[in-house]
Amino acid sequence: MDSVEKKFLKLGAENAPGQEGRQNNDAMNLVGDRIPGRSVDFSHGDVDAFQPIPGSLDNFVEGVQVGGKQAYTEYRGSKEIREITAGKLAAFTGSKKIDPEKNLIITPGTQGALFLAMGSVISRNDKIAIVAPDYFANRKLVEFFEGEVVYIEMDYFHSVSGAGLNLEKLEEAFKAGVKLFLFSNPNNPVGVIYSPDEIREIAELAQAYDVQIIVDELYSRQVFEGHSYTHLAAQNILNPENLITIMGPSKTESLSGYRLGVAFGSSEIINRMEKLQAIVSLRAGGYNQAVLKTWFHEPEGWMAQRIAQHQAIRDDLVTKLRSIQGFKVRSTEAGSYLFPKVPELTVTIEEFVKILRIQANVIVTPGTEFGPEFTDSFRMNFSQDHSAAVEAIDRIGTVVKGYRK
Amino acid sequence: MDSVEKKFLKLGAENAPGQEGRQNNDAMNLVGDRIPGRSVDFSHGDVDAFQPIPGSLDNFVEGVQVGGKQAYTEYRGSKEIREITAGKLAAFTGSKKIDPEKNLIITPGTQGALFLAMGSVISRNDKIAIVAPDYFANRKLVEFFEGEVVYIEMDYFHSVSGAGLNLEKLEEAFKAGVKLFLFSNPNNPVGVIYSPDEIREIAELAQAYDVQIIVDELYSRQVFEGHSYTHLAAQNILNPENLITIMGPSKTESLSGYRLGVAFGSSEIINRMEKLQAIVSLRAGGYNQAVLKTWFHEPEGWMAQRIAQHQAIRDDLVTKLRSIQGFKVRSTEAGSYLFPKVPELTVTIEEFVKILRIQANVIVTPGTEFGPEFTDSFRMNFSQDHSAAVEAIDRIGTVVKGYRK
Numbered sequence: 110m111d112s113v114e115k116k117f118l119k120l121g122a123e124n125a126p127g128q129e130g131r132q133n134n135d136a137m138n139l140v141g142d143r144i145p146g147r148s149v150d151f152s153h154g155d156v157d158a159f160q161p162i163p164g165s166l167d168n169f170v171e172g173v174q175v176g177g178k179q180a181y182t183e184y185r186g187s188k189e190i191r192e193i194t195a196g197k198l199a200a201f202t203g204s205k206k207i208d209p210e211k212n213l214i215i216t217p218g219t220q221g222a223l224f225l226a227m228g229s230v231i232s233r234n235d236k237i238a239i240v241a242p243d244y245f246a247n248r249k250l251v252e253f254f255e256g257e258v259v260y261i262e263m264d265y266f267h268s269v270s271g272a273g274l275n276l277e278k279l280e281e282a283f284k285a286g287v288k289l290f291l292f293s294n295p296n297n298p299v300g301v302i303y304s305p306d307e308i309r310e311i312a313e314l315a316q317a318y319d320v321q322i323i324v325d326e327l328y329s330r331q332v333f334e335g336h337s338y339t340h341l342a343a344q345n346i347l348n349p350e351n352l353i354t355i356m357g358p359s360k361t362e363s364l365s366g367y368r369l370g371v372a373f374g375s376s377e378i379i380n381r382m383e384k385l386q387a388i389v390s391l392r393a394g395g396y397n398q399a400v401l402k403t404w405f406h407e408p409e410g411w412m413a414q415r416i417a418q419h420q421a422i423r424d425d426l427v428t429k430l431r432s433i434q435g436f437k438v439r440s441t442e443a444g445s446y447l448f449p450k451v452p453e454l455t456v457t458i459e460e461f462v463k464i465l466r467i468q469a470n471v472i473v474t475p476g477t478e479f480g481p482e483f484t485d486s487f488r489m490n491f492s493q494d495h496s497a498a499v500e501a502i503d504r505i506g507t508v509v510k511g512y513r514k
Numbered sequence: 515m516d517s518v519e520k521k522f523l524k525l526g527a528e529n530a531p532g533q534e535g536r537q538n539n540d541a542m543n544l545v546g547d548r549i550p551g552r553s554v555d556f557s558h559g560d561v562d563a564f565q566p567i568p569g570s571l572d573n574f575v576e577g578v579q580v581g582g583k584q585a586y587t588e589y590r591g592s593k594e595i596r597e598i599t600a601g602k603l604a605a606f607t608g609s610k611k612i613d614p615e616k617n618l619i620i621t622p623g624t625q626g627a628l629f630l631a632m633g634s635v636i637s638r639n640d641k642i643a644i645v646a647p648d649y650f651a652n653r654k655l656v657e658f659f660e661g662e663v664v665y666i667e668m669d670y671f672h673s674v675s676g677a678g679l680n681l682e683k684l685e686e687a688f689k690a691g692v693k694l695f696l697f698s699n700p701n702n703p704v705g706v707i708y709s710p711d712e713i714r715e716i717a718e719l720a721q722a723y724d725v726q727i728i729v730d731e732l733y734s735r736q737v738f739e740g741h742s743y744t745h746l747a748a749q750n751i752l753n754p755e756n757l758i759t760i761m762g763p764s765k766t767e768s769l770s771g772y773r774l775g776v777a778f779g780s781s782e783i784i785n786r787m788e789k790l791q792a793i794v795s796l797r798a799g800g801y802n803q804a805v806l807k808t809w810f811h812e813p814e815g816w817m818a819q820r821i822a823q824h825q826a827i828r829d830d831l832v833t834k835l836r837s838i839q840g841f842k843v844r845s846t847e848a849g850s851y852l853f854p855k856v857p858e859l860t861v862t863i864e865e866f867v868k869i870l871r872i873q874a875n876v877i878v879t880p881g882t883e884f885g886p887e888f889t890d891s892f893r894m895n896f897s898q899d900h901s902a903a904v905e906a907i908d909r910i911g912t913v914v915k916g917y918r919k
Contacts, residue, residue: 113637120789127586128792130593157581166578173571173771176562180771181532188535217622217773217795224794232518233638246793253793366578366585366800368622384525387533388651388658389629390622394799395771 119252124459125245126152126474126490129466137460139468140511147494148470149501154445154492156363159415162403165364172399180395185383186215190398197405198373201330202354203343211376214383215401217393219327219357219370222382224250225389226323226353226372229381230289231256238282238290240274241480242448244297244325248480251291259287260480263296265439266450271304272296279311283318290315293325294341295332298448298479298488300441302332308339312346321351321378328444330412331361333420336442342374350375358404360445360492361415367397369404419445422491422498429502433509445492448476450485453514458484461512469504524657529864530650531557531879531895534871542865544873545916552899553875554906559850559897561768564820567808570769577804585800590788591620595803602810603761603778606735608748616781619788620806622798624732624762624775627787629655630794631728631758631777634786635694636661643687643695645679646885647853649702649730653885656696664692665885668701670844671855676709677701684716688723695720698730699746700737703853703884703893705846707737713744717751726756726783733849735817736766738825741847747779755780763809765850765897766820772802774809824850827896827903834907838914850897853881855890858919863889866917874909 122128129152149155172179179187188209195209207213216222223246231237231254239247241260251258259282264273272294279290290311294303303311315322324341332338341347342354357370370393372382386392423441430438435452454461458475465471476483491498515523527533534557554560577584584592593614600614612618621627628651636642636659644652646665656663664687669678677699684695695716699708708716720727729746737743746752747759762775775798777787791797828846835843840857859866863880870876881888896903 111637113635113640117634117786117789120786120793122589122789122792125589125792128588130588153586155582156585160581161578166575169574170571173566176565177560180561181558183533183535184527184530217799220793221795229522230518232516249793253790368795368797368799368802381522381525384522384527385658387527387530388525388625388654389794390626390773392773394622394773394802397773397799397802 116253120249124475124478129472132463137463137467139464141468144469144504144507146470146500146504147497149493149497150472151489151491151493151501152472152474154360154363154490155494156365158494159363159492161363161366162358162407162411165367165400165403168400168402169367169396172396175399179399182392182395182398184387184392185379186393187398190215190401194371194401194404195373198356198371201405202340204340205345207373212379213371213373214379214386215393215398216370216372216386217390218359218365218368219325219355220246221368221393222355222357222370222372223323223325225382225385226355226378227251227291228254228385229378230321235288236282236286238279238287240292240296242298242476242483243479244293245478247291263299265299265301266437271307272301274303274307276307276310280314283314283320287320289321289323291323291325293327295328295443297328297444298446299439300444300446300448301439302336302338302442305339308341309344309346312341312344315351316347322347323353323355325355327355327357328360329356331416331419331445332443333416333423333441338443350377353378358401362404364400367394367400369393369397369401419492422493422495423447425495425499426491426502429499433506435513445490447489447491448486449489451487451509454512455514456512458487462487464512465505465508469501469508471501471504521658525654529867529880529883534877537868542868542872544869546873549874549909549912551875551905551909552902554898554902555877556894556896556898556906557877557879559765559768559895560899561770563899564768564897566768567763567812567816570772570805570808573805573807574772574801577801580804584804587797587800587803589792589797590784591798592803595620595806599776599806599809600778603776606810607745607759609745610750612778617784618776618778619784619791620798620803621775621777621791622795623764623770623773624730624760625651626773626798627760627762627775627777628728628730630787630790631760631783632656632696633659633790634783635726640693641687641691643684643692645697645701647703647881647888648884649698650883652696668704670704670706671842676712677704677706679708679712681712681715685719688719688725692725694726694728696728696730698732700733700848702733702849703851704844705849705851705853706844707741707743707847710744713746714749714751717746717749720756721752724756727752728758728760730760732760732762733765734761736821736824736850737848738821738828738846743848755782758783763806767809769805772805774798774802774806823900824897827898827900828852830900830904831896831907834904838911840918850895852894852896853891854894856892856914859917860919861917863892867892869917870910870913874906874913876906876909
């Protein structure tokens with residue numbers, strides 16, 4: 110087997126969210142009947158239930174009307190859109206200065222930003238620290254670039270304040286030569302926010318050991334009542350040339366269909382990301398970039414209402430999930446994810462996920478996508494039709510009865 | 515310097531088409547005055563002069579209206595759009611069978627297709643054969659994936675029929691262990707078509723030496739009078755699992771602003787490309803994919819007229835270029851590129867390109883982007899306003915006088 114073959118064996122996408130349609134369905138032994146009900150796909154948000162920011166399509170159409178200048182932007186994105194976006198991001202995150210010429214790149218989604226940032230930093234055999242659990246692509250990116258994954262555990266069930274990151278383990282890893290630390294905040298899949306102390310300590314450790322940080326803040330606008338959010342970029346502890354922050358309008362704002370994201374921070378890393386973008390896909394779709402005008406420029410009250418609606422769904426789902434015997438779940442602090450832990454089952458979590466899909470018309474993502482040890486958890490994106498989501502939890506409760514050990 | 519730093523040093527994008535705005539302009543010693551005239555950017559086609567296929571924006575808007583299903587397609591692209599597209603590509607190329615489930619992926623532009631295909635095949639230290647001259651990203655892709663570039667020369671000025679590829683050199687390279695051969699047909703930057711004999715021999719050699727082939731057929735619909743085109747995929751010589759063909763609607767069809775491309779062929783390579791897509795940018799923009807409905811479905815006569823208009827521009831430009839003392843150019847057979855050779859100058863080709871931009875408002879791409887030895891050539895994309903393009907050649911003729919050796 111050659112090395113590219115080995116690399117792709119580790120890159121399985123079969124259980125990745127949205128790929129369920131490509132799974133092999135045969136030979137599943139179902140216990141009990143199929144349970145009727147409205148199909149709910151918790152693998153990602155439902156942009157029909159929560160529609161894109163009003164005016165986003167108008168911005169796209171205006172982009173098309175601008176013509177060639179909008180179709181062929183610089184690889185790092187349209188200068189005008191970078192200027193508008195940099196100001197909004199500096200204001201939102203409290204970052205001292207985001208120079209639109211040097212410190213910002215527009216990418217095809219935050220996935221694009223992650224790929225470009227990781228590819229710009231990782232050399233073969235570099236030690237890269239990632240959190241367990243965290244976004245499923247993080248591990249795959251390290252493996253694709255032939256780095257070495259160092260997991261830092263997050264004890265999210267036992268932390269009283271903050272995410273519960275093991276900071277001693279993080280320091281040990283930094284001491285042992287980790288080059289880069291990548292984490293999502295709020296955490297995907299758990300939906301918890303790192304506390305100000307955790308963020309300060311992460312920044313201090315990275316500064317002390319000269320470690321680079323990529324922080325994925327995709328869901329940082331959707332913070333629920335009683336919680337506050339700390340932007341690492343605003344701490345002024347870490348050398349800003351060692352930091353990249355990633356955001357985008359794909360989630361709360363429901364603009365995923367436009368494939369837009371941004372990365373800001375280190376000018377050196379942004380330069381490399383642009384060079385890589387040039388050979389990966391040239392640029393984020395030119396006309397699509399114009400849609401960023403609507404971002405952080407939503408109609409008055411729109412964002413507050415969206416957050417309130419999600420908080421209401423969260424409340425109902427958390428209550429329902431906790432009422433299923435053996436289920437355990439930490440309530441979401443920000444973002445649209447829940448990561449319930451299930452009781453011991455007679456089937457693997459991957460099998461359980463398939464069963465749920467076939468028997469109850471409910472799609473969730475197995476915990477093992479987020480770290481190898483999460484064999485007893487699954488992720489749900491609850492940005493869904495409220496009542497359909499609630500009903501789906503009832504079906505999950507029924508299905509689980511048939512497979513309890 | 516660590517290995518990622520070295521890698522990025524080779525990935526310079528400063529002279530890449532479209533990046534001219536980021537160049538340092540100081541300290542250029544201009545000979546003579548600035549020459550007024552309409553600015554022409556020959557680094558890429560002008561989608562204001564040649565507008566996107568009628569109806570493409572309508573297809574996008576319909577995609578937005580479809581909603582979540584269109585926003586979140588499988589990573590390889592919407593099943594419905596793959597089905598429509600596979601049939602059209604099989605008919606156009608004469609390929610026996612393109613199974614939309616197995617043999618086709620929709621990508622963010624043909625650049626995306628190239629990146630994913632190369633990343634799916636190249637292991638570190640693999641020998642990869644590419645043509646000199648050929649598309650500027652080919653070399654960079656091999657270097658990014660840490661393969662070893664083996665150049666195969668194309669003697670385009672002396673070939674009487676065909677592109678002039680050195681087939682003996684190609685066989686030697688295959689014998690010496692080349693794993694993959696990548697080439698564009700029609701060739702970018704020269705605009706020549708490989709003859710049926712050349713294509714047959716390439717396929718036979720690859721089959722004999724078990725070499726994989728990626729053929730970039732981006733411009734294969736825009737074939738001028740008196741020429742015919744041979745699709746490698748239709749030859750049934752090479753094992754179809756060793757072949758990937760790349761196409762897209764960014765050029766002749768002017769849809770570059772939508773970032774759409776496709777790759778078809780080997781199911782194994784397409785599988786890997788999808789896994790890689792999952793971590794690179796998830797998918798081609800969901801709504802954007804809907805625009806592929808318009809591809810190969812243009813209004814009656816639209817494509818014929820577009821080709822005729824380009825042929826007329828080509829004729830005028832070739833005549834004009836040949837009238838400049840010391841210029842030499844092979845006439846385009848397909849596509850929108852010309853790759854004139856200039857007389858000996860007192861400045862390097864990169865300097866000359868900057869001078870042209872500053873002194874004459876004309877942007878072209880230095881030949882060195884297409885192969886290190888092309889220090890005496892530049893590339894022009896003549897998909898431009900006809901009269902503006904013609905006038906720009908006059909200005910090039912005037913500027914060249916000041917820098918002739």
